Amino acid sequence: MLRQDHYKTSVYKTPFHERTSELNILNEWTRWKDYTVSTSYFRTDLEYFAVRNTTGVIDYTPMVKQKITGPDAAEFVNRFFTRDMNKIAVGRVGYVVWCDEAGQVLDDGTVFHVRENEYWLLCVERQLDNLGNSAVGFDVKIEEITDEVACLGVQGPTSCSILKAIGFDAIEHLKPFDIKHYDFQGQEVMVSRTGFSGDLGYEVCMPNDVALNLWDELFDKGEIYGIKPFGLDALDLVRIEAGLLVPGQDFMVAEEAIRPGSTRSPFELGLSWLVDLSKPVFNGREALLEEKKRGSRYTFVKLNINGNKPAEGAYLYNQSGKKIGNVTSAMFSPSAKANIAFATLHDPWKKGKDKIIAEIYYQKDLEWNKVMEEATIVTKPFFDPDRKRTTPAELY
Amino acid sequence: MEKYDAIVIGAGHNGLTNAAYLAKSGLKVLVLEKNDYIGGAAVSRELHDGWTYSNCSYVCSLLRPEIYRDLNLQKHGLQVIAYGGSVTFMEDGNIFGGYSDHDVQRREIGRFSKKDADAYVRFGRDVSKQCRFIKPLLLRTPPDPTSFRPKDLDELLYLFKRLYGLGEQTIYETIRFYTMSAAEYLAEYFESDIVKAAMSGSGIIGTALGPYSPGTAYVLLHHYMGEVDGSIGSWGFARGGMGSVSKALAGALQEYDGKIITDAEVTQIQVKNGKTTGVVLANGDEYHAKNVVSNLDARRTYQDLFDPQDLSEKLLKQVDNFKFNGSSGKLNIALDGLPEFPAMGKDNPLIYADMHFIDSLERIERAYDDWKNGRWSQDPYVDMLIPTMTDPTMAPPGKHYMSVFVQYAPPKLATGEWTDKDREGFGKTVIDQIGEYSPNFKDLIVHAEIRTPQDIENEVGLTEGNIFQGELTMDQMFFNRPFPGYAQFRGPVKGFYMCGSSTHPGGGVMAAPGANAAREILYDLKRKNIVPEAENDD
């Protein structure tokens, strides 16, 4: 049991704090669940380019981590998540969503099939209640391990070289979404070729007590490969370019939604590829079948918007001036030199027929101005380099 | 003899709100109050030199912000200061804290059940959904579901729209919700007994029901839907005690030239040819007006002020059947210093918060059993606060005022009426319970006001001491409050209205019944409505 006076530390420091606080020369921090993390270390655009050009390291320890173990683990995850989990073999990672009974997305995340009968779920919101309610009749154990496991994202073109240099042999042979365990100073660390950057990159999960040593090794060996820390602001830029959604920003998690119509089904988030309706049972299946018949209310799209004014929070209209949706994330992409956004569209928008026009407010010299800019739908990620997929990975 | 457009009987906060709106509309208004102070159950009094007590109600959050703003209560001296948190002391020496920080609260729940900690999000969402449904209804008049008048049909339509606006799933949940017990409702989310006990408290405050009684889920919501500055579910102190609310309302009334007379107990409402003509006081004085509004509860109003011959047999029966079931007592204690609570540790911010000393649903239910048996609870549920931790105006610096709301105490004991000795025994039970968790508490007491339901009835006029002017159960709510057919603030005779907590939406320092009644009176008088509607929350 936590000590009764735990309230005295309302917000925790991550196991990397000693190092991140030295490097955070801007002293810019934000709260991510129980922890404080850097929003920016030295300059957001340079941190961004470290990820795109050399290697950026992000402390994502606050990510909620749940461990599911037991003889029925495989069957249980297949019942909980919408996709066919049998396809995620031991040693592989899969992107997942899961729904409430109404087929509305509770959260998204990644599932690590760590070993036979052991899965880790990494996501934004805590799921012990949802997982526990679904576990009735399954021989599984569900624990939260967020505070016991420290995590780093090591992302960017030179990331493979750096990890190899600290002793992770043959890491270049990991295919995207592969997992491999390594010994680091006598402790087991888990490395996966995953990440939130849409580029070559890895995630490293480790016991807290080797966290500082591993960080030091990375930055020591990584120096010649251009290693830099990056904060949440730069992360937001790379993840939009990569086309990755954030719960609580691009959609409302059903667990917290109060107003009807504010939640989204996987179909409405462009995630039909994560739903396998041929599975006999999973949470939300009935409702999703019904939606297939009846049609969806919303369409998620990636937009390329004319002009150079980021469309944050913009209303979207069709050619007759009817509101057809709004933007959920937006930025001017340094890599694509394009004005990009995620948006959710609804009636009376007609696919293929209607124009999409963004109402963008922006400030110059403190004056607010408005432009109406036309947007086109993009299907591929805005930034999608080959090196993201190439195996063996690029070494420098 | 001066003539008035409207006379309001009772200067409770609802009477004052009602009068303020009538006066603001340009009517000549008189408020008659039996006590030599105003406020009813929203009152601050100095009973011990240097200490101000919030004698009855003690925390403020239900007060409608729309009225606060519209009547400019800030200008008339009202300040509501937010405070945070709650704490339940457990028999085994542990505590369960209610922290305002979401993550700290989750971790605190997690000390007892990790699953409950995560379920807290779902609980918060579902309660918020119910609040969203009900909040706009607080400043509206319930429709008469049997009437075909356009006004009622419009209102029914509005209601159905709201209901359907909840979404399919929530409609089912809403209907279940109104008939469930707090214990059943909480069990749909939580497994830990301490978590459930701590959260069930607001389901029984003021009501003669136990946590396992159907209907207490709603009472829980009634206490949850308050807000301070848009922060739903949080509570605040009226600076200077709850009397500041009444004082500010009186200030607004006087600004619009309304008049208040205290020490003026009304004994009769005059009726002539089915119309009200005025009132008679205990001292024989008469005041005349075509409109008479009662701030008293439904039973007092109809049984004490009307000649039964002016009322129908059916109405008299309804008055008889209206449930009060007083169940609450109160201690106001002047302290020479700050009591220590070792279980909480030093410098714990929960010293600012609500404190409770009962740690399981079972124990709360046993406390309720005592009520049924005509005894005060031997192991009571108390809602205890030290307002002077926040408010510097209520006691000398370094000294403290402690407010202790007590559940349960019956309006009448099995042994008969309350005696002075019973009152003392009741006070001792409560003081002993607190003393068990605070070793220096008893030595710090310099004065205590002990109030039984009977005292509350005698002083404030709340029948049986029921704090809501009548139980808040489904059969007495919305278009059934106080009675079917009379839920629109009107009575059986022309020109007569009700504006107290016996009317929609019920008790608590909300000012909503008073404002709602004013809207209906202005409608009958064909005057422009000036009573604000609820702000849209979407």
Ligand SMILES: Cc1cc2nc3c(=O)[nH]c(=O)nc-3n(C[C@H](O)[C@H](O)[C@H](O)COP(=O)(O)OP(=O)(O)OC[C@H]3O[C@@H](n4cnc5c(N)ncnc54)[C@H](O)[C@@H]3O)c2cc1C
């Ligand atoms: C102990 C206690 C604690 C409470 N705690 C809280 C709390 O913390 N927060 C909260 O929001 N609510 C609380 N409440 C409830 C809340 O105080 C009441 O529901 C609310 O104040 C009632 O207001 P009212 O104006 O409707 O009626 P009342 O306050 O009952 O006003 C009626 C007025 O009429 C007067 N009167 C009676 N008979 C006559 C007569 N014959 N002639 C002239 N005048 C007459 C009375 O003296 C009184 O002033 C509490 C109530 C009690 C009793």
